[in-house]
Amino acid sequence: MAPLDSAAPTSFAGLPLEALLPGLGALPPAQGVAAYRAWLAANPASPQRFAAWFNLGALLGQTGDRAAAMIAYRQALALKPDLHQAAVNLGLMLEAEGRPGEALALWGEALQPDAARTALLNQRGRLLETHKRYAEAERALHASLLTDADQPDVIQHWAHLRQKGCLWPLQGEGIPGLSAEALILRGGPLGALALTDDPDLQRCIGEAWIARKVPAAPERLSPARGYAHDRIRIGYLSSDFCRHAMGFLIVGLLEHHDRDRFEVFGYCSTPEDGSDLRRRIIAAFDHHVPIGHLSEEEAARRIRADEIDVLIDLNGLTAGARLGALRWKPAPVQATYLGYVGPVPLPELDWMLCDAVTVPPDQARHYAPRPLPIEGCYQANDGRDQALPAISRASEGLPENAFLLCCFNNFYKITPQVFAAWMAILRAAPHTVLWLTEDNATGIANLRREAAAAGIAADRLVFASRCDPLQYFARLGLADLFLDTFPYNAGTVASDALRMGLPIVTLAGRAFASRMATSLLTAVGATDGIATTLDDYVSKAVALATDPARHAAARQRLAGDAWVRSLGDTAGFAARMEAAYERIVLRP
Structure with missing residues (x-):
């Protein structure tokens, strides 16, 4: 026309x-x-x-x-x-x-x-x-x-x-x-981690989501037998190279890779946040490759052009994932790690990085892709020293003399059963106060209502406003005991609590997500905080809240350089991760 x-x-x-x-x-x-x-x-x-x-x-x-x-x-x-x-x-x-x-x-x-x-x-x-x-x-x-x-x-x-x-x-x-079973199957993979401790059910939910959202690619891009490179080319794929929990965990690993043996690529679809952490992450790559503007096929072809030996997906089934790119199989070996702590049943993924505590050998058959346990704890950490602000209970609006229980997990991880256990702890230890994060107004109103129904006074629940990372770390140092959630444990937050010398009580279950804190406590030698039943969880918490000597002993186990020698040993962790990469890399 x-x-x-x-x-x-x-x-x-x-x-x-x-x-x-x-x-x-x-x-x-x-x-x-x-x-x-x-x-x-x-x-x-x-x-x-x-x-x-x-x-x-x-x-x-x-x-x-x-x-x-x-x-x-x-x-x-x-x-x-x-x-x-x-x-x-x-x-x-x-x-x-x-x-x-x-x-x-x-x-x-x-x-x-x-x-x-x-x-x-x-x-x-x-x-x-x-x-x-x-x-x-x-x-x-x-x-x-x-x-x-x-x-x-x-x-x-x-x-x-x-x-x-x-x-x-x-x-x-x-x-x-819709039956209750149908609702669960359609509830989404992230919610599933906080809904069920059954890895088989988590895998089924993930499979249904992938089938609906991520169609197969028409071809495989990478050579099945791999490449012949002098250095192993590791590609990290993420939308969270910024002030995100994953970013805080991964930056130290990126900085400590042995450049004589590894060449590190970062495939980044992260929006710019202007943070110091993002600048650190980008500087830690040998090659920072922005792919946020690329289609899934274009991103996959860029990865293939770089001849990546091992591609590490850091999103899993979370927002921002580039699963469509992974379906083109742009690298001969593809693994998922850290971003999603459950089954990621994408056929083009070969491995799920974990450890022998988060996925015991007798549970490995329930997962897809195949679990690859690294030596020691699965979780990367940044061991750099931090200069924390000076704060006090008074400045944070907290009672000076109460025994301060805390949980800074997101509200979606709090289940009715866990909250009922917390209320039982508060009733059994009357001088305790529960400190939670100020996640959202709807959740706060509902938790206050549930606490009142359990006979707990309103002033025994305190909510911490959002703050910058350093103040958040300092706040953890004010608490006396961290109460973990179940079936979706704390991961980053649990490690942060241990770093600040804060004892944890966790409930260990079957699934990866319900064994994260167990792995962390095992690594630092504080296994007395691991419960195996909900009653045991309540008993351990009450004992720590009411027995000063027992609480002091738990504090002592985490004192000094306990975290630095274990979870904070970034160089040692990098070496263990590299050993895992060397086990799975393919060579013609």
Whole structure:
């Protein structure tokens, strides 16, 4: 179709809109905009004007003229108030303009046919979730599922919202048409780690998620027998090379790799956060390769071009993962490590790095990919000294004389059973206070309500505001005992607690996620904090909280250089990890 002269709209008079559409596909967006404007000017009484305004809004959005696009969508809604697609798009643009309140109000008031109401409810739930308004988000998604229960992604978000908001029981009243088993299978892989201690069930949930979200690639890129390089080329793939828990753990390993034997590549899809940690991580790579702008195939082909010998995925089944790239098998050996502590049943992964405590030999058959235990503890750590700020219980709003129990895990890891155990500890040790992180308002309100129902006074639960990493470490030094969660243990936070000399009580289960703290306590020689039943967990915590000599002995085991000699020995850990890489690398 030839370029249109917007000054001559009369050529469109009486032209049905559907007759205009075939010629627009080959036009640049700007010319399409001119065509729609011309058609609208020439057809002031057409019943199809709502569709033309909607299409005009979409094209204006493509050209970057967001203000004009929003006007077009409003015109479409004025002509057809139940055009829910226009309400969705207009709301997304309001959100992009930094006007989330207007977007939520629009979606809440929009008219739509019953069959399409889920789109608005889902967008509303998504935006409410990003603002941590979890109770409202959960209600929106639940309403969507009552309209259409066959929405796996919505089920996953709804289930995880209930976990994050401590909305118990976790499955609520359920979803009509879906059994409890079906809800669990569709609940998503991250939530699964905090929902079940069964690695077989975790693997099934991961398989269902991968089958739905990550299709197989059409070809394998890497040679099956590997490469003949003088130095082993290690590639680390992550979206978390920044101030993220994984970034804090991995940076020391990257810095300590033996460059005589290894060449280190970082395939990075991490948004820039401007942090000192990110600069350290990037500087630790021999080759920093940004791939955030690349498609999955393009990222895979870039990795293949670099002839990586062993590719280490640091995301697993978490946000930002590049599983689609892994499916092209860009490296002859591919392993998953650290980011997701459970089965990652992607056929193109060869190994899951772990240790003999997190995955005992008799449990290895339940995992995919195949577990590769490294010598010692599985967890990388940064052993650098830290200059911590001077803080006190008074400055943090904490009682001076109470025995301070703490857990700085995210709320979604707190289960009803574990919280009930915490309440039993507080009842048995009346001089204790429980210090939790200020995760979200919905969760805080629900935990306070559960505590009150258990007979615990409101002032015995204290919530710590978010803070910078150094203040967070200093806060751990104020506590007396760390209470772990189950079935999803603390990982990074548990190591941080031990570094600050804080004793831990954990419950060891079957799955990797429920044995992380057990591995850490084993490494530092503090195995007396490992419980095997929930009753044992409560008993150990109460004994430490009520017996000063026992607590002092637990502190003494972690005093001095106990952490530095074990978990903080970054150079030693790097050597053990490199030995594992040398075991699995392929050579022609």
